[in-house]
Amino acid sequence: MFEIAVRVKELASSNINNLVEKAASPAKMLQLLQLEIEEAVIALVRDAARTERRGRDAETSARAHDKAAKDWQDKAKLALSKDREDLARGALAEREKAEAGAKAARQAQADAEAEAAALRSAIADLESKLSETRARLRAEQTAQAASAPAEAARQGAVAASGKVDALGERIATLEKRIDFAQASEDSGAKAASLDEELAALQREARLDDELAALKKGLKKK
Numbered sequence: 001m002f003e004i005a006v007r008v009k010e011l012a013s014s015n016i017n018n019l020v021e022k023a024a025s026p027a028k029m030l031q032l033l034q035l036e037i038e039e040a041v042i043a044l045v046r047d048a049a050r051t052e053r054r055g056r057d058a059e060t061s062a063r064a065h066d067k068a069a070k071d072w073q074d075k076a077k078l079a080l081s082k083d084r085e086d087l088a089r090g091a092l093a094e095r096e097k098a099e100a101g102a103k104a105a106r107q108a109q110a111d112a113e114a115e116a117a118a119l120r121s122a123i124a125d126l127e128s129k130l131s132e133t134r135a136r137l138r139a140e141q142t143a144q145a146a147s148a149p150a151e152a153a154r155q156g157a158v159a160a161s162g163k164v165d166a167l168g169e170r171i172a173t174l175e176k177r178i179d180f181a182q183a184s185e186d187s188g189a190k191a192a193s194l195d196e197e198l199a200a201l202q203r204e205a206r207l208d209d210e211l212a213a214l215k216k217g218l219k220k221k
Contacts, residue, residue, distance in 0.1 A: 011037055012125040016136050027144060030137040037130045041123055048119035055112030058105045065102030069095045 014033070023029035072095035079087035 011040055012122070012129050014129070016132060020136065020140070027137065027140045030133055030140060034130065034133045034137060037126055037133060041126050041130065044119050044123045044126065048116050048123065051112050051116040051119060055109050055116060058109035058112055062102045062105035062109060065098045065105055069098035069102060072098060 011033075016030075016033075019029060019033065020026045072091045076088040076091035076095065079085070079091055
């Protein structure tokens with residue numbers, strides 16, 4: 001109970017502005033603070049209910065002791081009326097015990113009521129701090145939501161720039177491949193042209209040989 005009371009006092013007296021300023025992630029810090037306060041409120045409500053029930057039980061016990069004391073008083077009178085002083089003395093002794101029990105029960109009732117009142121006061125303080133924390137959290141979340149489009153746009157611009165750069169690189173690569181292909185085609189074309197010229201020379205050489213053979217045959221005739 002003492003540890004809970006100390007923590008409750010710390011939570012209720014916490015300065016949210018200072019906590020937000022020191023936090024690396026204000027929204028996350030506020031969410032954690034809200035959760036801790038909610039858990040503390042739940043624990044205090046449970047303790048307050050138990051304490052109030054204890055107070056009611058003490059009140060019931062006090063009334064029962066009051067009734068017992070009255071009954072013993074009546075029994076003492078009856079015993080005296082029958083000349084049984086010994087029984088009357090015993091009844092009066094039991095009456096005193098009942099009266100002592102009633103006094104102790106009423107003291108327990110008063111203590112429980114005081115404790116319950118303190119718990120209810122602490123709950124009220126924490127609920128006030130909880131409302132403040134929730135309001136501040138909503139403000140932080142709203143601010144984050146407002147800044148999100150700008151950040152998304154910045155990231156989108158960076159991504160778009162990256163895509164443009166990547167596209168430029170791809171185009172440059174394709175252009176280089178085209179250059180290589182054209183160079184290869186030119187080289188192939190040159191090779192084809194050379195082959196054609198050589199083939200033509202070979203044909204001319206064969207034709208020259210055939211003409212020489214024909215001329216030689218004619219001379220023999």
